[in-house]
Amino acid sequence: MSDGPVAQAHPHALVVDDEAELGRLVGDYLSREGFAVDVVRNGVDALDLARSAAPDVVVLDVMMPGIDGVEVCRQLRTFSDAYVIMLTARVEEVDKLIGLSVGADDYLTKPFSPRELVARIKAMLRRPRGGQPAPGHALVRRFGELTIDPEAREVTLTGRPVELTRLEFDLLEALSSRPRLAFSRRQLIERVWGPEWGGDEHIVDVHVARLRRKLSDDPVASRFVLTVRGIGYRMGPG
16 A cells, blocks of 8 residues: 555555544555555545545545545545545435535445445446447537537537536436437446446436536426436436
8 A cells, every 4th residue: 555646557546534444444455456545534635635646536434524525525526537435424315415416426334345345446447437439429419508529528508618527427428328218227327337336326316416407407397307207317308
């Protein structure tokens, strides 16, 4: 395990937990799986290291003194598209949703199996975001005032760019690739998170809500991302 920023020869994981023993345990598991690992114990150090080392994945504890994990994730999302898995000791659904609403990709409730954590990270990394669009789906797509360019990975609304995270773009790209198809949550998870992802399907609803906010899309009268009751979501006509 390294004591500072590491080279990118291996996937780089940043572990952030004020419990030194747990942070060391998670770091050791990741190191054995071929990750370059940094472990820090507070939010300030986490943000500093994330800026300088650009990790591929951040394992982030929610409850920390000073800057908590939710705020770290919120700030992280202003400059990084690293995968974020949040760790929480509180089982209330609201805590999970708060974490996901600021851009986390997944969560685990303590106590958890380090093997499960590693498996989820490896499953996400097997489907890197930011890749090339699928053949036949690279044409610019227009839905009223919304324009999606899969090849450039750019989204504009009324001619103005919309800043999306990689996951948010992938979700919009999946929906817009077959605009007349109602995607189930499981179908979207397989397209965006990968077929081996084993978390709560409710994660889709949280990220759809974030996407709608960025598109100024009223969930009650959506123009772009429509809810299909009993099934999931599809693109609207704009």
